Amino acid sequence: MNDYYEKINLPKIPLEVLDPLDKILTFNDEFKVNGFGDTFSQTYANYTAPQKLHDYIQTLFDFPVKVNYQVIHKKLPKHKDIGIVGKKYNYIIDTGGDVYTRWYNDDTVVFEIKSKPFEWHTLQIDVEHDITTPSHTRLSVTVCHA
Numbered sequence: 001m002n003d004y005y006e007k008i009n010l011p012k013i014p015l016e017v018l019d020p021l022d023k024i025l026t027f028n029d030e031f032k033v034n035g036f037g038d039t040f041s042q043t044y045a046n047y048t049a050p051q052k053l054h055d056y057i058q059t060l061f062d063f064p065v066k067v068n069y070q071v072i073h074k075k076l077p078k079h080k081d082i083g084i085v086g087k088k089y090n091y092i093i094d095t096g097g098d099v100y101t102r103w104y105n106d107d108t109v110v111f112e113i114k115s116k117p118f119e120w121h122t123l124q125i126d127v128e129h130d131i132t133t134p135s136h137t138r139l140s141v142t143v144c145h146a
Contacts, residue, residue, distance in 0.1 A: 003124055004103045004111045010060050010120040013091055013141060017056045021094075021139055024069045043074040049141065057143055064146035072096060072131055072138040078104055081125035088125045089143040092117050096134025104128040 019027075027047040049057075049067035057067045070090070081088060092115045102112040103124065115121060123129070131138070 002111060005113050006122045008120045008122055012118050017053050018093065019050065021137060024071065030068065044076060045071045047071065065143050066146040068142045070140045070142045072134060075133040076131035078128045078130045080128055084125060084144045087122045089120060089122055091120050091141040094137065094139040096136055096138025099134045099138055100132045102130050
C-alpha cells in the first residue's frame with residue numbers, strides 16, 4: 001500500500017452485468033452534460049452505469065455509491081479529479097495497452113503503476129496525476145460515494 005494507489009480485495013464483476021463498449025458509448029456522458037463539451041469527450045468520457053451494474057456494485061459497498069463507466073481514448077494530461085470527495089474505486093476492464101497512471105509533485109513523477117484488468121483498486125485523486133497514452137480504448141468501472 002502507498003498513498004496513491006491500493007489494490008483492494010473485492011469480487012470480480014460478473015461479465016453478465018457489464019456492457020460492451022459500443023453499448024456504453026450510447027449512455028449518458030456526464031462529462032459532456034456538465035459542460036466539458038465534445039473536444040474533451042474525444043479523450044475522456046464518464047458514462048452513467050445502467051441500473052443492473054449499479055445494483056450489483058452497491059452490494060459490495062456499505063455506503064451509497066455512484067457508478068460510472070470511464071472511457072479513455074487518449075493520454076489524460078495532469079489533473080486532479082473534480083466533483084469527487086474521498087476515494088475513487090476503479091475496476092479496469094480493458095487497460096488500453098501498456099498504460100500507466102502517474103502521480104506528480106510539481107513536474108516530478110513520484111509514483112507510477114500499471115493497473116491489471118479485472119482487479120479493484122483505489123486512487124488518490126486530489127493529487128495531480130495523469131494517464132499515459134493508450135494504444136486502444138481504456139475501459140473501467142468507477143465507483144465513488146454518492
